[in-house]
Amino acid sequence: MVSIPLLDSAERSQKIRTILAFFAIYILWGTTFLAIRVAVEELPPLFAAGARFFTAGIVLYAFMRFKGETAPTAKQWRSLGIMALLMFVAEYGPLFWAEKYVPSGVVSVLAATLPIITLILEMLILRQQRMRPMLATATILGFVGVAVLLIPGGKQHLALVPCLAILAGATTWSLGSVLTRSMNLPASRPLTAGAAMMLGGAMLLALSAGFGEMHPFPHITLRAAGALLYLIVFGSLLAFTAFVWLLARMPATRVASHAYVNPIVAVALGYFMAGEVITARILAGTALVLISVFLILRRS
Structure with a gap:
């Protein structure tokens, strides 16, 4: 009789947690792009973003402090800012x-250029990686995909300025992710995430007030409240916490594989649930960007 080894309870629990964590960053993060679209249809964009991150940050930061984590020092608060x-x-x-x-599916594809932009910052500006032929080819492929998405063609074309704004935002995220490696931040990653979201949300709410989005105070319908609640709970607290949990247990390149799964989820949801148009040009640009991201993460 052949003996089949079975996982003990601790190993089984760890395996289930890992599966659930990957489900969170693959699927839940992919659904947040449609939730953002629903939120900004009824709420001012800066207010919606600020409410999401300030609420999620307060909850996560308070929870970690309740668990006994030490509060950041003055220098750490500056880095967190x-x-x-x-x-x-x-x-x-x-x-x-x-x-x-811009359709939520296309936004997710443009946001998926994060690994491409990060690689460029590491190679050309920070000199942290060498320019290898495969990585250079993958980078060019990604930019060709973005160009295919942005070049006007046919009856369906994308608004150029909002698309460029997404790419600019992706650049600042990449810069921040690279700089955090040398910043003086708290040892606890969940505490760091909570504090950063809390500060970021407060800044976004301040900008919202400065741009007049709160005069009068936005009327929050049940639909908008549901979208915000989804973003806070599933997009920030669950998915982001799962992301941090996975980073502490496996290589970052494996965790970063969500970058070429999220757009597939977002494009499918936008098409089937929101009636977003998908053209051959959008499919071609999406495919080129995702292949580029896959090659970069695989080589990394």
């Missing part, structure tokens, strides 16, 4: 605004 400005304000402010004009 820079991180929040680059990775939440400059990234998600333009992205929420752009979703008023």
Whole structure:
């Protein structure tokens, strides 16, 4: 009789947690682009982004402090402020605004250029990676895909300025993610995430007030409240916490594979649930960007 080894309870629990965490960053993050579109249809974009991250940040930060994590020092708060400005304000402010004009599926594809932009920053500016032929080819392929998406053609064409705003936001996120490696940040990643989201959300709400989005105070319908609640719970608290949890347990390149899964989920949801138009040009540009991201992450 052949003996089949079985996982003990601890190993089984760890395996289930890992599967659930990947489900969160693959599927839940992919669905947030449609939720953002629903939110900005009824709420001012900066207000919606600020409400999402400030609420999620407060909850996560308070939870980690309740668990006994030490509060950040003054220098760490300064680093967290820079991180929040680059990775939440400059990234998600333009992205929420752009979703008023660009289909959510296309927004997810443009946001998926994060690994491409990060690679360029590491190679050309920070000199942290060498320019290898395969990586150079993959980078060019990604930019060709973006160009295919943005070049006007046929009856369906994308608003250029919002698309450029998304790419600019992706650049600031990439810069922030690279700079955080040398920043003085708290040891606890969940505490860091909560504090950065809290600061970023506060800055976005301040900008919202400065641009007059709160005069009068936005009327939050049940539909908008549902979209915001989904973004706070599933997009920020669950998916982002799962992302941080996975980063502590496996290579970053494996965790970053969500970059070429999220757009597939977002494009499919936009088509089937929101009636977003998918043309051959959009499919071609999407395919080129996702192949580029796949090659870059695989080589990394």
